[in-house]
Amino acid sequence: xxxxxxxxxxxxxxxxxxxxxxxxxxxxxxxxxxxxxxxxxxxxxxxxxxxxxxxxxxxxxxxxxxxxxxxxxxxxxxxxxxxxxxxxxxxxxxxxxxxxxxxxxxxxxxxxxxxxxxxxxxxxxxxxxxxxxxxxxxxxxxxxxxxxxxxxxxxxxxxxxxxxxxxxxxxxxxxxxxxxxxxxxxxxxxxxxxxxxxxxxxxxxxxxxxxxxxxxxxxxxxxxxxxxxxxxxxxxxxxxxxxxxxxxxxxxxxxxxxxxxxxxxxxxxxxxxxxxxxxxxxxxxxxxxxxxxxxxxxxxxxxxxxxxxxxxxxxxxx
Amino acid sequence: xxxxxxxxxxxxxxxxxxxxxxxxxxxxxxxxxxxxxxxxxxxxxxxxxxxxxxxxxxxxxxxxxxxxxxxxxxxxxxxxxxxxxxxxxxxxxxxxxxxxxxxxxxxxxxxxxxxxxxxxxxxxxxxxxxxxxxxxxxxxxxxxxxxxxxxxxxxxxxxxxxxxxxxxxxxxxxxxxxxxxxxxxxxxxxxxxxxxxxxxxxxxxxxxxxxxxxxxxxxxxxxxxxxxxxxxxxxxxxxxx
Numbered sequence: 025x026x027x028x029x030x031x032x033x034x035x036x037x038x039x040x041x042x043x044x045x046x047x048x049x050x051x052x053x054x055x056x057x058x059x060x061x062x063x064x065x066x067x068x069x070x071x072x073x074x075x076x077x078x079x080x081x082x083x084x085x086x087x088x089x090x091x092x093x094x095x096x097x098x099x100x101x102x103x104x105x106x107x108x109x110x111x112x113x114x115x116x117x118x119x120x121x122x123x124x125x126x127x128x129x130x131x132x133x134x135x136x137x138x139x140x141x142x143x144x145x146x147x148x149x150x151x152x153x154x155x156x157x158x159x160x161x162x163x164x165x166x167x168x169x170x171x172x173x174x175x176x177x178x179x180x181x182x183x184x185x186x187x188x189x190x191x192x193x194x195x196x197x198x199x200x201x202x203x204x205x206x207x208x209x210x211x212x213x214x215x216x217x218x219x220x221x222x223x224x225x226x227x228x229x230x231x232x233x234x235x236x237x238x239x240x241x242x243x244x245x246x247x248x249x250x251x252x253x254x255x256x257x258x259x260x261x262x263x264x265x266x267x268x269x270x271x272x273x274x275x276x277x278x279x280x281x282x283x284x285x286x287x288x289x290x291x292x293x294x295x296x297x298x299x300x301x302x303x304x305x306x307x308x309x310x311x312x313x314x315x316x317x318x319x320x321x322x323x324x325x326x327x328x329x330x331x332x333x334x335x336x337x338x339x340x341x342x
Numbered sequence: 343x344x345x346x347x348x349x350x351x352x353x354x355x356x357x358x359x360x361x362x363x364x365x366x367x368x369x370x371x372x373x374x375x376x377x378x379x380x381x382x383x384x385x386x387x388x389x390x391x392x393x394x395x396x397x398x399x400x401x402x403x404x405x406x407x408x409x410x411x412x413x414x415x416x417x418x419x420x421x422x423x424x425x426x427x428x429x430x431x432x433x434x435x436x437x438x439x440x441x442x443x444x445x446x447x448x449x450x451x452x453x454x455x456x457x458x459x460x461x462x463x464x465x466x467x468x469x470x471x472x473x474x475x476x477x478x479x480x481x482x483x484x485x486x487x488x489x490x491x492x493x494x495x496x497x498x499x500x501x502x503x504x505x506x507x508x509x510x511x512x513x514x515x516x517x518x519x520x521x522x523x524x525x526x527x528x529x530x531x532x533x534x535x536x537x538x539x540x541x542x543x544x545x546x547x548x549x550x551x552x553x554x555x556x557x558x559x560x561x562x563x564x565x566x567x568x569x570x571x572x573x574x575x576x577x578x579x580x581x582x583x
Contacts, residue, residue, distance in 0.1 A: 197453075198444045198445075198453060198456075201433070201437055201440060201441045201444060202441060202444075202445055204430060204432060204433055204437075205430045205433065205438075205441045207432070208429070208430040208431050208432055208433065209428045209429070209430060209431070211392070211412075211428060212424065212428035212429075212430065213430070213441075214411070214412040214413050214416075215390065215392075215412050215413075215416060215422055215424075215428075216413075216416060216441060216442040216445060216446045216492060216493075216496060217413050217416040217417055217442070217445035217446035217447070217496060218413055218441075218445045219411075219413050220413075273432075
């Protein structure tokens with residue numbers, strides 16, 4: 025019974041992935057590729073953030089640093105004549121190395137940890153600007169290959185699928201329980217045998233590696249990096265926004281959140297320009313007031329209440 | 343089983359514990375009482391590794407465990423409940439206990455096995471009816487039982503209970519009292535127990551230790567303590583009959 029369930033689930037997962045992977049080759053629409061590349065990029069960032077922030081409860085506001093260092097490392101590795109796939113992995117590894125450097129920040133808890141991570145992108149940007157003979161400084165840096173949006177699209181799709189699968193397997197394992205335990209109460213978690221620092225470090229490294237890969241994908245897609253765009257606050261805040269809207273600590277939350285974010289920002293920019301940020305602010309306030317666990321969280325609660333009521337009714341009948 | 347030697351701990355200028363020495367023997371139920379701020383919880387925090395004492399040594403089964411991390415001490419066989427309950431509040435009752443089983447012991451246990459054992463512990467404390475409830479929705483009495491179930495699930499040899507009866511009504515107090523007796527008789531677990539509910543301490547404890555302003559002022563059977571001059575002055579107010 026369980027095995028059949030696994031087959032069905034894999035099939036359900038495989039169909040949309042296969043259709044998304046083949047769609048650009050059939051549709052040949054540049055806008056389609058642009059839209060979905062952006063969606064996959066944000067989906068990967070939001071899902072990765074969800075592992076550390078949503079499940080393990082460590083709110084990191086420095087996603088842009090891991091993303092940006094991934095993008096730059098990929099570019100520079102390519103410039104240094106490394107093979108393409110090695111350069112892509114280098115993006116992830118560089119981001120993980122940065123993560124290793126900030127482990128001492130885990131001495132801070134809650135909001136203090138969040139504030140501690142907020143300035144990471146700025147610090148990395150300062151380095152990028154300072155070593156301008158390598159990084160191109162404020163002038164930016166170009167991809168030393170011919171830009172291939174379809175390759176970038178496929179790669180970003182793969183990264184986001186990977187991120188969701190990693191989340192799925194992590195949170196359904198014993199470590200998923202431990203992550204939620206230290207999110208709820210770190211002291212109690214340690215008293216019941218969880219090595220919180222080690223666990224948080226593993227989550228941080230996973231998150232950073234995936235963000236670095238997403239950065240590599242971004243560099244491939246754009247073909248050009250400049251420090252003011254790559255280390256912009258958007259990259260740090262958007263994943264948090266998507267997780268809160270969609271529902272932190274759920275697998276579907278970042279998916280729903282990133283779809284809402286990308287669709288709205290694409291459509292609203294046509295209509296109201298920069299004012300679309302105001303709309304996002306409004307949505308955020310509305311969600312926090314009306315559905316503090318996000319859209320997916322609210323639906324889950326509704327459905328579990330429904331099941332409970334339904335059970336109660338059927339008991340009453342018998 | 344547990345020996346504390348000359349434990350001293352201060353926070354800035356405030357001395358919370360001043361040279362406290364005590365021993366808990368295997369199979370005993372030892373009560374720890376004293377007025378608020380006398381250092382009871384601080385002593386527990388020192389034993390289970392949350393604080394490192396300024397001076398003194400903690401021995402558990404003859405081994406020096408002073409300054410070990412809480413998650414190591416848990417695996418050595420000391421379980422603990424918290425005075426201010428600390429459930430994993432977004433997780434279900436069953437998941438709370440499973441977490442303790444999976445991480446609180448030194449040997450590897452599969453998820454299926456953990457689920458099975460968690461049900462057993464919930465049954466033991468009488469919470470099996472609530473296994474799928476989210477812990478944040480429970481009332482105080484159930485939360486206290488959940489704390490005990492979680493601590494027992496780590497299979498401790500020594501259980502530290504920090505005011506498990508605070509906030510319970512008389513019926514619940516006697517139920518938890520019976521549960522504590524069963525923990526000792528059925529499971530053979532030694533209990534070290536901080537409590538303000540004197541009725542329960544007098545009934546269940548073999549021996550009582552009294553702290554006042556960070557110092558041990560008395561030790562003896564519940565009867566002796568109830569009539570001890572110093573204890574009456576510091577804590578009880580009048581002889582406890």
